[in-house]
Amino acid sequence: MCEHIYIHIQIIQLSLPISFSMAAETASPLPSNPFPSQPTKITSIKTLAESTGLTSIPATHTFPPDLHGQVTSVPEGSIPVIDYSLLISGTPGQRSKIVHELGRACQDWGFFMVINHGVPQKLLSSILDGCKGFFDLAEEEKQEFKGNHVLDPIRSGTSFNVSVEKAFYWRDFLKVFVHPVFYSPTKPAGLSEISLQYSQRVREIARGLLTGISESLGLEGSYIEKAMDLERGKQIFIANLYPTCPRPELAMGMPPHSDHGLLTLLIQNGIGGLQIQHKGKWVNVGTHSNSFLVNTGDHLEILSNGRYKSVLHRAMVNSKGTRISIAMAHGPSLDSVVSPAPELLVSSEGDEPAAYIGMKYKDYLELQQSNKLDGKSCLDRVRISAV
Ligand code: OGA
Ligand code: NI
Numbered sequence: 502m503c504e505h506i507y508i509h510i511q512i513i514q515l516s517l518p519i520s521f522s523m524a525a526e527t528a529s530p531l532p533s534n535p536f537p538s539q540p541t542k543i544t545s546i547k548t549l550a551e552s553t554g555l556t557s558i559p560a561t562h563t564f565p566p567d568l569h570g571q572v573t574s575v576p577e578g579s580i581p582v583i584d585y586s587l588l589i590s591g592t593p594g595q596r597s598k599i600v601h602e603l604g605r606a607c608q609d610w611g612f613f614m615v616i617n618h619g620v621p622q623k624l625l626s627s628i629l630d631g632c633k634g635f636f637d638l639a640e641e642e643k644q645e646f647k648g649n650h651v652l653d654p655i656r657s658g659t660s661f662n663v664s665v666e667k668a669f670y671w672r673d674f675l676k677v678f679v680h681p682v683f684y685s686p687t688k689p690a691g692l693s694e695i696s697l698q699y700s701q702r703v704r705e706i707a708r709g710l711l712t713g714i715s716e717s718l719g720l721e722g723s724y725i726e727k728a729m730d731l732e733r734g735k736q737i738f739i740a741n742l743y744p745t746c747p748r749p750e751l752a753m754g755m756p757p758h759s760d761h762g763l764l765t766l767l768i769q770n771g772i773g774g775l776q777i778q779h780k781g782k783w784v785n786v787g788t789h790s791n792s793f794l795v796n797t798g799d800h801l802e803i804l805s806n807g808r809y810k811s812v813l814h815r816a817m818v819n820s821k822g823t824r825i826s827i828a829m830a831h832g833p834s835l836d837s838v839v840s841p842a843p844e845l846l847v848s849s850e851g852d853e854p855a856a857y858i859g860m861k862y863k864d865y866l867e868l869q870q871s872n873k874l875d876g877k878s879c880l881d882r883v884r885i886s887a888v
Contacts, residue, residue, distance in 0.1 A: 544647075545640055546659050547673050550744035550823075562669050563751045569817070573782040580786065581606035583795075585706060586617035588713050603710065604717030607797055607805075611812030612777045612786075615710070615766070615793040620702045622791060628699040629770050632740040632825055634689035635675055646675070646686045651870035652863070654678040655686055661755065661874045671752040671818045673742040680704060680736035681834070696738060700829070704736055706793065707764050707831040714764075718805055720844055725804065728842065729763065729833035735862065736831050737762075743774060743816060743824040754816030754824075758874045760798040761866055762832030767794040772824040778813040799865070799880045800832055803857045806841035813876060835863040857883045 543549070543561065583603055587595045606613035635643070635657075648656030656676045660669035678684050679700040685693035708731065715724040725731070743754040754774055767775065773788040777796065786794055802811045816826070833839055840859030846852060860883050869879045 543663070543669065544644065544659055545673055546669070546671050547636055547742060547744050548640060550671075550746065556747050558671075558746065558748045558752055562671055563748075564668060564753045566750050568753070569750065570783055572776065572785055575779070575784050580784075581610055581613040582792075583613050583615050583710075584617050585615050585709065586619065589709055600713045600716045603713045607714060607717065607801070607809040610777070610779055611797040611810055612779075612814070613795050614789055615706065615795055616791070618706050618793055620699075620706070624695070624699055624702065625768055625791070627695045628827060629768065629825055631689065631692040631695045632675065632742075632827060633770075635686060635692060635740065636673060636742045636825070638688055642688055645688075651867055654682070654684040657686075662871065665871075665873050670755055671743055671746050672754050672816070673744075675738075675740040677738045678735065679738045679829075681733045700736060700738060703766050703793075703829045704831065707736075707766060707829070710764060710795065711831075714801070714809070718808065718842075718845065720842065724842070724844075725763065728804070728837075729800070729839070730837050731831075731833070733834035734831060735762070735833065735835055735866070736829065739828040739830065741816065741824075741826045741828065743818045743826075745823050746818040746820055749818045749820050752818050754818045756874055757813045757815045757876050759802075759811035759813055759877045759880065760796060760828075760830055761800065761869045761879065762798040762830040763801045763804070765796050765798060765828050765830045767796070767826055767828045769794075769826040770824060772819065772822050774817045774819060774824050775826070776815050776817060783815075798830070798832070799877070800839050800862065802880065803839050803883065804842055806845050806853065807856045808845070811877065811880065832866070833862045835861075835866070837862045839865075854885070856885050858885060859883075 546562070581602065583599060583606065588599045591599065643657050646655050646657045654677065657674065659673045660666055663669060675686070677686070677696070679696065683697055683700065685696050687693065708726065711725045711731070712722045716722050741755070746752045757778065769775070769788065771788055771790065773786065775786040775794060776783045777786060796812045796814055797809050799811045801809050818824070838859045838861050841855045841857055846855055865879065868882070
């Protein structure tokens with residue numbers, strides 16, 4: 502079986518327009534990798550996953566099952582829920598309650614769900630469909646958008662960064678910069694219009710949440726907006742495709758990592774797979790069709806001097822259906838040099854040392870994107886002391 506799978510991969514590399522299942526049945530198994538010194542170049546897990554009769558997965562995509570670790574279930578309703586409508590148009594009393602809840606969620610979880618956000622369900626399903634349309638394009642068409650550099654405004658590919666990885670994730674992706682300059686792939690038809698609408702709506706929500714988060718830190722509401730130059734803030738649209746996997750216990754959609762920005766807002770089709778780390782244990786987030794799943798990123802941790810830690814999270818795959826998620830990352834402007842807010846380093850109890858050195862967001866982003874995705878290793882580079 503392994504050899505058969507290997508043949509699949511070679512065919513994908515050549516991008517030949519032939520049926521993979523047929524090829525696997527008719528070609529004779531290769532004794533070994535004819536290019537042992539070269540990593541196998543695979544451009545799409547979707548193509549491999551869709552080959553009929555796939556009952557196993559290639560060694561290139563296999564992770565030791567113990568990496569999956571134990572997953573705890575948390576009591577129903579314990580993941581924080583933020584009612585966005587109360588943050589935006591609630592009474593002063595309701596609003597200050599939500600600000601408090603936001604602060605607690607950032608501090609205790611680094612994660613929360615946002616309900617009553619006002620984005621029509623229709624727009625959410627249209628953007629998910631648009632992304633599906635992108636992943637359904639022919640491999641050659643997707644290759645037009647593969648990009649060459651990690652800071653290229655449009656990039657598509659598989660896994661996270663195949664040039665540095667030894668084992669690959671069961672994931673294809675499309676990453677697009679949508680602010681301050683809006684980009685979009687030109688295919689499939691209609692994606693760019695929907696993406697513009699969706700990006701603007703989500704950006705508004707992220708700004709509203711960041712206003713509340715500023716206040717929860719005891720800062721002025723507009724503090725983060727100004728300090729992070731959000732007027733020119735980097736907003737990145739990341740569509741993830743996790744095809745049905747015959748051996749989900751051996752594969753990984755995305756490894757444990759934290760996001761580089763301030764806040765990420767995620768939606769998904771009806772299939773769950775996101776897990777977050779809470780008090781050292783992995784917790785299934787599940788599916789919540791009409792809410793945004795929001796996680797704090799490294800730059801909120803830096804800005805808040807460690808009060809709000811970025812949350813570790815990962816994506817699991819399953820054998821029941823293809824999952825699509827859209828993570829919208831919101832960060833400072835590329836040329837912001839981010840260090841802990843000076844206002845948070847002085848208090849009546851005395852001065853608090855800065856726990857992170859300043860780094861230009863562009864350099865941080867480049868560092869994170871050009872390496873392996875590995876926990877919070879990027880943040881460790883700017884951390885001064887254990888916090
Ligand atoms: C991401 C991410 C998780 C998911 O794109 O950064 O963490 O569930 N995605 O797709
Ligand atoms: Ni992430």
